[in-house]
Amino acid sequence: MMENLQRERNFNLSQLAHWSIRLFNLIIDMSVIIGIQVLILYSLRDVITLDYSESFSKIMFAIIAFFYYVIFEYFTGKTIGKFITKTTVLTDGGQKPSLKSIVVRTLCRFIPFEVLSCVNERAHGWHNTLSKTIVLPDSEV
Numbered sequence: 001m002m003e004n005l006q007r008e009r010n011f012n013l014s015q016l017a018h019w020s021i022r023l024f025n026l027i028i029d030m031s032v033i034i035g036i037q038v039l040i041l042y043s044l045r046d047v048i049t050l051d052y053s054e055s056f057s058k059i060m061f062a063i064i065a066f067f068y069y070v071i072f073e074y075f076t077g078k079t080i081g082k083f084i085t086k087t088t089v090l091t092d093g094g095q096k097p098s099l100k101s102i103v104v105r106t107l108c109r110f111i112p113f114e115v116l117s118c119v120n121e122r123a124h125g126w127h128n129t130l131s132k133t134i135v136l137p138d139s140e141v
Helices: 019-044 054-076 080-085 099-108 114-118
Strands: 087-091 133-137
Touching: 019 054, 019 080, 019 087, 019 114, 019 133, 054 099, 080 087, 087 099, 099 133
Parallel strands: none
Antiparallel strands: 087 133
């Protein structure tokens, strides 16, 4: 209810997190996701025999990544990368994103070459554009 009372804000391009910070977020988050995957596989090594294939690895990675992004961004507005770089996910109106927005944002990350939509000064990323979200430095929030 309090979220509905928040005032909509407009942001200009210069206020958004720089693409290099966002790339650093990606590197940190991918490292964390791979680390989680390694820990899971290591902990299961004596329990089950895994026919570890490239397909299994990709599916497991996708599942971990999906839950990592949805849980962190929905509940905190940040992933571990965003905590480190002091950036936050908000709606393009400056509010906390809904679960639907975060799920759309997360699913868009799986679009092939989506990461390339973020690597210039004017690019905003398909995962932001399609989910109507932005990433701001905490100092702008």
